[in-house]
Amino acid sequence: MHKLVLIRHGESTWNLENRFTGWTDVDLTPTGVSQAMSAGRLLKAEGWDFDICFTSVLKRAIHTLWYVLDEMDRIWLPVIKDWRLNERHYGALQGLNKADMAKQYGEQQVLIWRRSYDTPPPALDPDDPRGQRHDRRYAALAPEQIPLTECLKDTVARVVPCWNDTIVPAMRRGQRVLISAHGNSIRALIKHLDGISDANIVNLNIPNGIPLVYEFDDELRPLRRYYLGDAAAAEAAAAAVARQGKA
């Protein structure tokens, strides 16, 4: 049997301010740091260990991984940073407050922008300073590969190749994998792994800083997934994420 642990970054400054974040590179809050440290302590206490780690190129996920690994005394592990694990690009919503948008456009519209499979938020203008086309970390990409907005379907289209090209080969080599990523890049991966329908993926929310375990058979077919630690607390935290789009 193969096992994998996924973790969404701890609370970020824009999670706290309830702002659409996407590819904006915001920091963790002190709460986010302590969530990451608690996750590391929990993994260590339960006897988990890893051989290789994957994260996005956004500091909230990278720092979360650092704090988890530091608690596990594993900061020396190899870490692959891949832009394809980034949060879903939130287009012209990046920086705006979710509750304000719900007041202005209605909760149903915000739910569509946040959780629908194939409706992207309004796109950023290519010259908008909130965009990433001049950000050096994406210099190896062609400009049109750097999104101006994304729906979850677009995120699936980059996360799944990352999964197949880099993470699956590591697991097939017998390496124990830890992935630190984002609410919607994790939703994209879960949709792919568990074959969740386009309609049902709307109801899936990922809490900050709680390790999510996947078990696979020898052919890497998923058997089950569960949160480590207090299951009721994880469920309550996921429900709180869903409510962030309320007016």
Ligand SMILES: O=C(O)[C@@H](CO)OP(=O)(O)O
């Ligand atoms: O703003 C974002 O980038 C994401 C994650 O914080 O938010 P949401 O849960 O609304 O998809």
